[in-house]
Amino acid sequence: MSALGSVAEKKCQRCGICSQESSPAPRAIVRLATPEDRKTATDLRLNEEEVRRTVRDRVRQHNLPMKVSDAEWQWDKRKLTIYFTAEQRVDFRALVRDLAGLFRTRIELRQIGARDEAKRLDGIGRCGRQLCISSWLPEGKPVSLSLAKAQGLSLNPVQISGPCGRLLCCLHYEHDFYVQQRKRFPKEGKTVKTSVGSERVISVDIFRERVTLRSEAGETRVVALDQLRL
Secondary structure, three states: OOOOHHHHHHHHHHHOHHHOOOOOOOOOOOOOOOHHHHHHHHHHHHHHHHHHHHHHHHHHHOOOOOEEEEEEEOOOOOEEEEEEEOOOOOOOHHHHHHHHHHHOOEEEEEEOOHHHHHHHHOOEOOOOOEOHHHHOOOOOOOOOHHHHHHOOOOOOOOOOEOOOOOEOHHHHOOHHHHHHHHOOOOOOOOEEEEOOEEEEEEEEEOOOOEEEEEEOOOOEEEEEHHHOOO
């Protein structure tokens, strides 16, 4: 994955490889791509789409529980890498022999995860922008429902999942902020002593810095955090 400008700067900061003493030296540019090189690259990309369709047909013929995501030719076409996802291990030895005889080249089948698939295929997220995992994030970290819970979001996976079917990568972005801010507020469900007596914390609004309380008599009121007397 390559990037330029501000996107490259963000990617570099997240990766942190450049700050390591053992970071490899940058590769030298041998030459600019010629028109023939660009035509070869275009032809390979176009052919990969046809290869994907062919491999999917062969997977169905072999009745294998796997989903073919992408195909990638090596520049000299001496190697063809097939990327796929699967819920379990797949015995694809017969498929490899079939594909090797069909394409007359070395075949490598590589199983990847849902986030890696999204990174390769790219797409548009729920925010309407290009997927972070395919634009600037160096890798997809595991995301748990606890991140959504800490931010007061819906715990329905459908509402907080990306196109890959996994929880949104961006749930990581503001998690530390929510954790630090919630330390300033009483926990929801806790009974606190205030100027009017014992009241139960119903909810907190960390952005408006307000706390919703309910008294033993059932009366509800909203109090600013700086005015709350514990």
